[in-house]
Each structure stands twice: as C-alpha cells, then as structure tokens.
Amino acid sequence: MFKHTCLTLGLIATGLVSFSSLADTSHSSTRAITHAPIGVMGDHTHSKGEYMMSYRMMNMEMSGNLQGSKSISNAQIATSVANPFANPPMSPPTVRVVPQDMSTQMHMLGFMYAPTNNMTLMAMINYVDKDMSLTTYQGGMGTNTLGNFDTASSGLADSKLAMLYRLFDSGKHKLHANIGWIIPTGSEEETAEVLTPMNMRMTMRLPYGMQLSSGSHQGELGLTYNGFYDQYSWGAQGLYTSPLNDNDQEYKVGDKLQMTAWAAYAVSDVLSTSARLKYSHSGKIRGMDSIIMAPVTTANPANYGGEMLDLALGFNTVVAGKHRLAFEYQIPLSQDVNGVQMEMDNMWTVGYQLAF
Numbered sequence: 495m496f497k498h499t500c501l502t503l504g505l506i507a508t509g510l511v512s513f514s515s516l517a518d519t520s521h522s523s524t525r526a527i528t529h530a531p532i533g534v535m536g537d538h539t540h541s542k543g544e545y546m547m548s549y550r551m552m553n554m555e556m557s558g559n560l561q562g563s564k565s566i567s568n569a570q571i572a573t574s575v576a577n578p579f580a581n582p583p584m585s586p587p588t589v590r591v592v593p594q595d596m597s598t599q600m601h602m603l604g605f606m607y608a609p610t611n612n613m614t615l616m617a618m619i620n621y622v623d624k625d626m627s628l629t630t631y632q633g634g635m636g637t638n639t640l641g642n643f644d645t646a647s648s649g650l651a652d653s654k655l656a657m658l659y660r661l662f663d664s665g666k667h668k669l670h671a672n673i674g675w676i677i678p679t680g681s682e683e684e685t686a687e688v689l690t691p692m693n694m695r696m697t698m699r700l701p702y703g704m705q706l707s708s709g710s711h712q713g714e715l716g717l718t719y720n721g722f723y724d725q726y727s728w729g730a731q732g733l734y735t736s737p738l739n740d741n742d743q744e745y746k747v748g749d750k751l752q753m754t755a756w757a758a759y760a761v762s763d764v765l766s767t768s769a770r771l772k773y774s775h776s777g778k779i780r781g782m783d784s785i786i787m788a789p790v791t792t793a794n795p796a797n798y799g800g801e802m803l804d805l806a807l808g809f810n811t812v813v814a815g816k817h818r819l820a821f822e823y824q825i826p827l828s829q830d831v832n833g834v835q836m837e838m839d840n841m842w843t844v845g846y847q848l849a850f
C-alpha cells in the first residue's frame with residue numbers, strides 16, 4: 495500500500511513539474527488557485543448571471559477489514575464475529591462471508607447558476623459503479639473456504655440540490671453558507687448472485703454498502719471559508735448531513751459530519767498545488783432492511799459509520815484561459831470504524847469545470 499502511494503505521488507509530482515513548465519505564461523483572469531481542491535464540493539460561489547458546468551470522477555479502493563482501528567483477518571472474522579441473524583442450522587452463529595476488495599467509481603455531473611451576487615444555486619447528478627469480491631467459508635464453523643465470488647451494482651445514485659449563500663466577502667476573506675437537499679433518485683433494492691456457506695448460488699438483495707442510494711431525503715447544512723493572499727489560498731468547510739425520513743425499506747443511514755481544511759500555493763496563474771486534511775464522522779445505520787439478513791459483515795447495520803482522518807494532495811490547472819482541470823489523491827491517516835468494516839486504501843478525484 496505505502497509503496498504504491500509513494501509511486502503515485504511521485505508520478506503526480508513529475509507530471510506537475512512538466513506541466514507547469516509547459517503552461518506558465520498564458521494570461522487570463524481565471525486563476526487556478528481561486529477554486530478549492532477538486533474533492534471539496536460547494537467550495538465557491540459565482541457572481542450574478544454566471545453559469546458553471548462540472549464533471550468529476552471519483553475512484554475509491556478498499557481492501558481487507560478493520561475491527562475498530564485494528565486489522566482483523568478473514569479467519570478471525572469467520573470464527574469470531576457474531577452473525578446477528580443467527581438461526582442454526584439455517585443461518586450460522588458467526589459471519590461466514592468476508593469482503594475482500596471493493597472499488598467504487600462515482601461520476602458526478604454538476605451545474606451552478608448565480609441569480610444574484612449573494613446566491614449561487616447548485617444541482618448535481620451522480621452515477622455510481624460498485625464492485626466487491628468476497629470469500630465464503632464452508633458451513634457453520636471452521637476455517638475451510640468454499641470459494642470466492644464478486645458482486646456488482648451500478649446506476650443512478652442520490653442527486654443533490656443546494657444553495658450557497660454569501661455571508662461575507664472582502665476579496666481576501668470569503669464566507670458562505672451551504673444549504674443542501676439530497677434526493678434519493680437511486681435504487682436501494684439492488685440484487686446480485688452470492689455463494690452461500692451451504693454451497694448454493696442464490697440471488698439476494700445486496701447489503702447496504704453495495705446499494706446505490708440511501709433511499710432517504712437528506713438535509714445538508716454547512717459553512718465554507720476561503721482566504722486569499724498573494725500566491726497563497728487557504729480554506730475550511732464544515733458540513734453536516736442528516737436523513738430526514740426512513741426509506742421504503744425502513745432504515746436510514748447515519749448522520750455525517752465532515753470537516754476539511756486546505757492550503758494551496760500558486761506555482762503560476764494557471765497551476766496551483768494543494769494539501770488538505772479531511773475529518774469525517776458518521777453514525778450507524780438506524781433501523782434495518784428485513785430482506786438483508788445474510789451471514790456477512792456488511793449485512794449488519796451496526797457495521798456502518800465511524801471516524802476517519804485523511805490527507806489529500808492535489809493540483810488545479812486552467813487551460814486556454816477558462817477550462818479548469820483538477821486532480822486530488824487521498825489516503826487515510828487514521829480509520830476507526832464501528833464494528834467490522836472494510837479498510838479504505840486510497841481515493842482520487844479528477845474534475846473538469848467550465849464557467850460561462
């Protein structure tokens with residue numbers, strides 16, 4: 495993991511140096527540094543009458559499992575982690591299916607419009623693609639494995655409408671409020687074929703983490719600060735997201751608090767580099783989907799949420815005066831999950847933005 499991260503960061507740095515020497519003299523009013531790192535949503539407001547389109551792609555890789563903040567092996571999970579749906583001999587006393595790897599890609603299409611100088615409206619549509627590989631242990635006990643299988647889900651995820659309201663703007667310091675509404679436009683009833691401990695192939699509803707949508711309407715409230723001085727910019731954002739209703743399957747995802755702070759340096763007008771810390775805290779799933787009752791860690795609503803601290807490094811560029819391209823690479827510094835959950839390895843976001 496560490497080797498891979500170093501290699502990737504090295505490649506980014508090499509790319510940065512060659513890019514900055516290529517594109518440093520073009521003059522434009524659009525400076526790369528005026529936007530936050532691309533992983534930050536709702537970071538900036540627009541002036542009256544401005545529009546912006548954006549496309550982001552986010553990729554996240556996970557592998558192995560954590561119990562709290564410590565690694566836990568496959569065999570330990572299969573022999574010691576209780577199955578909350580135990581009903582022997584039909585359903586074993588411990589979890590018998592263990593997640594191995596997961597990758598998530600999210601495509602985000604965004605639109606911004608400012609009807610006044612103080613108010614920017616935002617809409618976002620998301621498409622998500624999830625893949626997970628799992629190992630099934632044989633029968634109700636022991637450490638013999640039956641085999642591996644993959645599950646996948648893809649489609650429209652939750653959408654978002656938001657208003658960014660400017661509270662203060664001196665040019666050097668800017669503060670706005672984020673008020674958002676997340677709309678459950680995706681499905682929370684995705685299914686896939688699984689390999690059971692009894693060596694049967696069955697099509698079942700996928701656990702919560704593999705669904706495309708939370709299924710609930712959610713409210714989001716926050717504050718975003720941006721500061722600018724000379725070749726430097728910095729900022730911070732706090733966002734609190736909470737479901738407003740139980741979904742149709744009678745559960746809701748946990749509340750989520752996200753706090754991030756960043757600093758950026760303008761190598762030139764068209765290139766800036768950034769470093770960012772990101773903290774998030776989210777709660778367990780409340781309630782449950784009575785159709786999701788498999789002997790796998792991800793089927794337990796208590797195995798959701800936790801605390802994470804991440805570090806992200808990135809760059810913003812402006813090409814031909816108005817096309818913004820940006821990249822950010824994120825690794826966890828610490829993870830403390832509720833119950834037993836997969837471990838996040840790394841995440842990256844690439845984005846394109848065009849204002850007109």
Ligand SMILES: [Cu+2]
Pocket residue numbers: 538539540546606
């Ligand atoms: Cu914008």
